Amino acid sequence: MTAPVLEMREISKAFGNTRALDAFSISLEPGTIHALVGENGAGKSTLIKVMMGIHQPDAGSIVVDGREVTFRTTQEAQAAALAAIYQEPMVFPDLDVAENIFINHHARPAFVRWRALYDEASAVIKRLGVSVDPRRPAGSLTLAEQQTVEIARAISLDARVLIMDEPSASLSDHEVRRLFGIARALRAAGVAVLYISHRLEEVFEIADTVTVMRDGKHVSTRPIADITEERVVAEMVGRDMQGRFKRMPSAQTGDVLLRVEGLSRAGAFHDVSFTVRKGEILCFSGLVGAGRTDVALALFGIAPPDHGRIEIAGQPVTISSPAVAQRHGIAYVSEDRRKLGIAMAETVTANITLPMLDSYCGPLGLVDKRAESADADTFRERLDIRAADLNMPVGTLSGGNQQKVMLAKWLNTKPRLLLVDEPTRGIDIGAKAEVHRIIRDLAAQGVAIVIISSDLPEVLSLADRVIVMREGRFVGEFQGESATDESVMHLAVGAAGRGAA
Amino acid sequence: MRNTFMSRISPTSMRILALLFVLILTILFFSTQIENYLNARLFNRISTSVAIILLIAVGQSVVVLTRNIDLSVGSVVGFVAYFVGGVVGAFPEIPAILVPVLAIALGACFGAFNGFLVSRFNLPSIIVTLATLAIFRSILVEFTDGSSITTASLPDWLTEFARLNAFVVGNFRVRWMVVISIVVALVVHVFLTRFRAGRQFYAVGSNPEAARVAGINVGRTVMQAFVISGALAGLAGFMFLARFGNITIVAGLGLELKSVGAVVVGGVNIFGGSGSVIGVLIGASLIDLLETSLVRWALVSEFWRDAVLGMLILLAVVTDTFMSRRLLARPTAKAAAAKTAADNTAAPIAAPGARQAEGS
Numbered sequence: 001m002t003a004p005v006l007e008m009r010e011i012s013k014a015f016g017n018t019r020a021l022d023a024f025s026i027s028l029e030p031g032t033i034h035a036l037v038g039e040n041g042a043g044k045s046t047l048i049k050v051m052m053g054i055h056q057p058d059a060g061s062i063v064v065d066g067r068e069v070t071f072r073t074t075q076e077a078q079a080a081a082l083a084a085i086y087q088e089p090m091v092f093p094d095l096d097v098a099e100n101i102f103i104n105h106h107a108r109p110a111f112v113r114w115r116a117l118y119d120e121a122s123a124v125i126k127r128l129g130v131s132v133d134p135r136r137p138a139g140s141l142t143l144a145e146q147q148t149v150e151i152a153r154a155i156s157l158d159a160r161v162l163i164m165d166e167p168s169a170s171l172s173d174h175e176v177r178r179l180f181g182i183a184r185a186l187r188a189a190g191v192a193v194l195y196i197s198h199r200l201e202e203v204f205e206i207a208d209t210v211t212v213m214r215d216g217k218h219v220s221t222r223p224i225a226d227i228t229e230e231r232v233v234a235e236m237v238g239r240d241m242q243g244r245f246k247r248m249p250s251a252q253t254g255d256v257l258l259r260v261e262g263l264s265r266a267g268a269f270h271d272v273s274f275t276v277r278k279g280e281i282l283c284f285s286g287l288v289g290a291g292r293t294d295v296a297l298a299l300f301g302i303a304p305p306d307h308g309r310i311e312i313a314g315q316p317v318t319i320s321s322p323a324v325a326q327r328h329g330i331a332y333v334s335e336d337r338r339k340l341g342i343a344m345a346e347t348v349t350a351n352i353t354l355p356m357l358d359s360y361c362g363p364l365g366l367v368d369k370r371a372e373s374a375d376a377d378t379f380r381e382r383l384d385i386r387a388a389d390l391n392m393p394v395g396t397l398s399g400g401n402q403q404k405v406m407l408a409k410w411l412n413t414k415p416r417l418l419l420v421d422e423p424t425r426g427i428d429i430g431a432k433a434e435v436h437r438i439i440r441d442l443a444a445q446g447v448a449i450v451i452i453s454s455d456l457p458e459v460l461s462l463a464d465r466v467i468v469m470r471e472g473r474f475v476g477e478f479q480g481e482s483a484t485d486e487s488v489m490h491l492a493v494g495a496a497g498r499g500a501a
Numbered sequence: 502m503r504n505t506f507m508s509r510i511s512p513t514s515m516r517i518l519a520l521l522f523v524l525i526l527t528i529l530f531f532s533t534q535i536e537n538y539l540n541a542r543l544f545n546r547i548s549t550s551v552a553i554i555l556l557i558a559v560g561q562s563v564v565v566l567t568r569n570i571d572l573s574v575g576s577v578v579g580f581v582a583y584f585v586g587g588v589v590g591a592f593p594e595i596p597a598i599l600v601p602v603l604a605i606a607l608g609a610c611f612g613a614f615n616g617f618l619v620s621r622f623n624l625p626s627i628i629v630t631l632a633t634l635a636i637f638r639s640i641l642v643e644f645t646d647g648s649s650i651t652t653a654s655l656p657d658w659l660t661e662f663a664r665l666n667a668f669v670v671g672n673f674r675v676r677w678m679v680v681i682s683i684v685v686a687l688v689v690h691v692f693l694t695r696f697r698a699g700r701q702f703y704a705v706g707s708n709p710e711a712a713r714v715a716g717i718n719v720g721r722t723v724m725q726a727f728v729i730s731g732a733l734a735g736l737a738g739f740m741f742l743a744r745f746g747n748i749t750i751v752a753g754l755g756l757e758l759k760s761v762g763a764v765v766v767g768g769v770n771i772f773g774g775s776g777s778v779i780g781v782l783i784g785a786s787l788i789d790l791l792e793t794s795l796v797r798w799a800l801v802s803e804f805w806r807d808a809v810l811g812m813l814i815l816l817a818v819v820t821d822t823f824m825s826r827r828l829l830a831r832p833t834a835k836a837a838a839a840k841t842a843a844d845n846t847a848a849p850i851a852a853p854g855a856r857q858a859e860g861s
Contacts, residue, residue, distance in 0.1 A: 090708065094706075095707055
């Protein structure tokens with residue numbers, strides 16, 4: 001048993017009346033991957049912030065190499081060889097890769113020698129077994145590449161503890177593989193990796209040890225071999241959850257609602273044809289960047305197609321803007337909550353009523369506040385949105401509840417066709433199950449649903465039909481049960497699979 | 502990969518080349534419109550005037566790089582010019598070198614006040630400096646009681662300094678003011694491009710949240726930017742005093758518009774994170790050249806000068822927006838293609854047979 005490099009002992013931290021951390025303890029040993037799981041709001045983010053010196057604990061102690069320390073700033077945590085990478089990559093889009101890695105590297109001379117900087121950046125990136133040009137601006141990189149840059153920054157600082165907060169949330173399955181390769185290489189080099197993820201499949205694949213936390217408290221820490229997935233889920237939610245990934249096919253499907261023929265947009269997708277029936281759940285699977293979102297954006301009029309036909313309920317339509325799309329009964333729930341989804345600073349009510357604001361206006365064009373709150377309240381009950389007050393800004397809610405607000409906002413438009421992009425990214429298992437239930441209920445009510453998801457278990461549990469995309473083209477289609485992890489994945493990464501069209 | 506000239510050149514250098522081109526075009530245009538345009542007097546006049554606006558614009562660009570703005574610079578220039586003029590008038594024996602030092606220190610104090618409010622309380626800089634723009638000016642009015650500084654009250658060395666030549670080539674006189682201003686710009690340029698502390702201004706403006714988690718002291722960096730801006734506005738105030746001698750309570754009015762104009766035209770992103778001092782140097786020259794030339798161009802009333810400056814700023818912003826949209830669209834498409842290619846070659850596929858089938 002090696003001595004732990006970092007110990008958090010009985011850490012408590014409260015914000016107002018909320019106890020985010022309640023005498024929580026965890027210890028990280030060098031050369032291990034330690035998974036931390038817990039529902040959203042369990043206190044994981046607060047823990048990271050305490051570890052990285054962003055918050056100071058109210059009680060408890062932080063011990064590095066057996067010596068008690070205090071971190072008043074991120075700089076002090078970094079000096080103790082702690083580093084963290086976050087769910088949304090924290091890079092500088094205007095600066096190039098090399099600078100992103102070394103921007104605050106105090107061991108380097110104050111004077112920048114660019115040639116040496118690029119050489120060293122290449123060396124660090126190479127150690128991760130990936131290839132990224134150190135001269136490219138970070139803003140032009142994919143999310144996965146940006147994350148690589150962040151890991152490179154941590155390595156260049158000789159981090160002995162690397163905290164990864166939901167690192168796989170925005171990655172495609174293939175990129176997750178590469179991330180695991182990097183994590184294992186770090187473990188082999190003696191780094192203590194704290195791996196935080198909602199995806200239990202991943203945790204069981206990568207971690208040596210798993211710690212479960214709930215409501216800011218430590219629940220259990222065990223070697224991965226001593227615990228099952230069901231047990232972890234039960235400990236996380238504090239109750240047993242039966243059949244969480246069971247397929248429940250929609251009862252019956254009706255007439256064809258959407259028919260798409262030969263749809264193309266240069267540089268995004270090519271010759272895409274499919275139909276969706278009323279009450280059917282169709283899933284688009286594939287790697288991130290395969291053009292799935294672009295198809296949704298075309299159907300919602302954000303980035304209209306160059307060629308092809310779209311028919312809704314048998315009528316040919318031209319969808320030139322989101323307003324037109326809404327008029328045809330189409331709603332699009334974006335994958336990017338912050339950018340295209342909700343106004344974080346606005347209240348829950350205002351977000352829900354926003355797309356339909358006209359219908360709440362009285363004779364003088366004034367908004368009928370009472371009707372607004374009444375409808376928002378209905379959605380709170382229907383979708384079980386947990387907000388103490390519907391007049392709270394959405395930004396103060398947990399990720400899962402933000403996602404529900406976004407769903408409510410679009411359900412309020414009473415869509416016939418609902419496009420949902422990454423419906424459960426970065427939200428916890430409990431909320432995920434609820435979102436799935438909501439989607440199934442909608443299908444049962446006859447709404448045609450198109451889901452884009454990089455989460456394979458999600459696709460397999462929700463879909464009546466799966467279409468796989470690769471490099472902007474449809475490469476295969478599966479009916480419900482015939483889709484499996486392997487068959488979908490093979491098509492998505494470009495290996496010839498069974499059932500290829 | 503093709504290594505053509507166009508693909509090798511960075512967007513920043515491209516911007517500077519384009520600006521130089523516009524500058525030359527402008528000179529050529531006015532030389533056909535105005536008789537006896539290209540002469541040494543015009544050069545002398547524009548270079549001294551650019552010297553002052555350049556200092557302010559360089560300080561402004563450092564602030565803009567951090568995703569902030571300093572609208573108070575005009576008032577700082579006016580206050581410093583008046584205050585320093587008053588001090589020199591009252592104590593003529595004061596050692597000459599102390600006078601610009603006093604001006605810089607006073608400006609830095611104003612900058613520190615702005616920076617403190619913005620970084621300590623996380624206030625939007627556009628509001629803070631809009632307020633201090635008015636406050637600093639009002640203090641000046643109160644302090645002066647509405648009276649003016651006159652050239653007669655100033656020691657001779659000060660008024661002569663404005664006409665002191667560093668070197669002369671033919672009829673072209675290059676004043677010390679111009680040399681100092683350009684040296685300051687170059688020093689800031691080297692600091693911003695070659696020192697880690699300088700690069701952190703870019704980092705903070707590019708993504709403040711990322712800067713925080715990378716362990717950069719964001720508040721201190723923003724504070725430094727405002728102090729630099731204030732100090733350079735202070736130095737500009739000293740030069741303003743030397744050049745004009747007569748200082749009234751409206752001294753330096755409108756310099757915030759000109760400095761922001763020079764910064765934006767010079768290619769510094771108004772949302773922070775990118776830009777270069779060399780671009781600002783050309784931007785400041787272009788704006789001043791246009792202004793001076795328009796005064797002498799019979800076809801256009803001089804009341805149109807501000808409108809022309811405004812249009813130039815609009816043009817620069819429109820160009821920037823279109824350019825950055827194109828630049829953003831290109832590399833991402835390339836990146837996506839490269840990524841899928843890499844995915845295909847590197848994918849650890851479980852069934853090797855399937856891979857061969859794809860190849861055949």
